[in-house]
Amino acid sequence: MKDFKIAPSILAADFARLGDEVKDVLDAGADIVHFDVMDNHYVPNLTIGPMVCKALRNYGITAPVDVHLMVEPVDDMIGMFADAGADYITFHPEASRHVDRSIQLIKQKGCKAGLVLNPATPIDSVRHVLPQLDMLLLMSVNPGFGGQKFIPYTLDKLREARRLIDEIEANSDASIRLEIDGGVTADNIYEIASAGADTFVAGSAIFGKEDYRTAIDNMRSELARV
Ligand SMILES: O=C(CO)[C@@H](O)[C@H](O)COP(=O)(O)O
Secondary structure (H helix, E strand, O other), rough: OOEEEEEEEEEEEEHHHHHHHHHHHHHOOOOOEEEEEEEOOOOOOEEHHHHHHHHHHHHOOOOOOEEEOOOOOOOOHHHHHOOOOEEEEEEEEHHHOOHHHHHHHHOOOOOOEEEEEOOOHHHHHHHHHHHHOOOOEEOOOOOOOOOOOOOOOOHHHHHHHHHHHHHHHHHHOOOEEEEEEEOOEEEEEOHHHHHHOOOOEEEEEHHHHOHHHHHHHHHOOOOOOO
C-alpha cells in the first residue's frame, strides 16, 4: 500500500478542549495535525495563530503539524509558525508577492514548504516551483470554512498533479506529498486516492463523528483498496 497519511483538520475540533482533541485524534490513528490559519482577509473567517501551535507543542503534541496559511501577506507568519513548532508550512500563491522567496524563507526556517491551490487556480501557475516543494495541497472546496461538499472537478487536477509530481520525482531527489483538503469522507476517499492524493485532510468527517478511531479506520479500509 502507498504511504497514505490522514491529517485531521482541527478546524472541526472542539476549541475549548483543543489539546485533548488533538491527543485523542492522534491516539485514534491520525498521522498529521492539520492546522488551519485564517485571517479574515485572504479568507472570510478568523481562526488561530502561532501561540496556539506553540501551546499544542507545550501540551506534548509531537506529531507533525501541517500549518495551512490562509493569510495575506504570508512572510511575516512564516518565522512565527516555524518558532512555534510547525513542520510543514503551506501558503496560497495569490497571497505572496514573491512565491519563490516565501518558499525559500520556509526552508531557511527549517520547515517543509508547500503551496496550496484553490479549486480554480491552475497547477500550471506553479509548475516552475514544484520541484522545490515538499507538499502540494489542492483545495477541493473554496477555503474559509469546514463542512463543505467536495468539488468533483478537483479529481482531474489531482490526476494532473500526480503526473507532474511523478515526473519530477523520477528525475530528481524531490519527494512531494500530494495533499487534498475539503469535503473528504470515507465515502469518497477511495476515488480521491485513486486520482493520486497521498495525504488526506478531513475535518468534519473525523471530528464530527462520535468515535474518531472508527472514522479513521473506515478511511484506512477504503485506502487499502487502492
Ligand atoms: O482549509 C479548510 C477550509 O478552508 C479545510 O481544512 C476544512 O477545514 C476541511 O474541513 P472538512 O471539509 O473536512 O469539514
